[in-house]
Amino acid sequence: MAAQKKLHVKKGDRVKVISGKxxxxxxxxIAVDPSNDRVTVQGVNIVKRHLTDRQAGGRVEKGGIVSSEAPIHVSNVQPVVKKDGVEVVTRVGHKRETVTKTRADGTTYEGTRSVRIAKATGEEF
Incomplete structure (x- = not known):
């Protein structure tokens, strides 16, 4: 089994579209698909689908024209952070920070964890 791909963005991040329509x-x-390198961004790449009326479990679902977001390639988005009250695009870096962890038996030890930082501000996001 192949390892899960890592993307530079994750669900809930604010991003700016840097290319495309x-x-x-x-x-x-609002959604991430690492296996296909795609993300779905709220209000971006709106497509319309034409749906017919259909029956499902004794009730009728109304058809019509439905608008929704379609996925875009992850390389077309860049994270956005606030810097001096203005939103700026940034790249993503990683930093190891020391934390105190607790074992199941109650003992504690020093460990590290990786955190994402914004290259523009140097802060964790």
């Missing part, structure tokens, strides 16, 4: 739009990531 929605270039410049800022939105929140």
């Amino acid at each position: 929605d270039k410049g739009t800022v939105g929140e990531i």
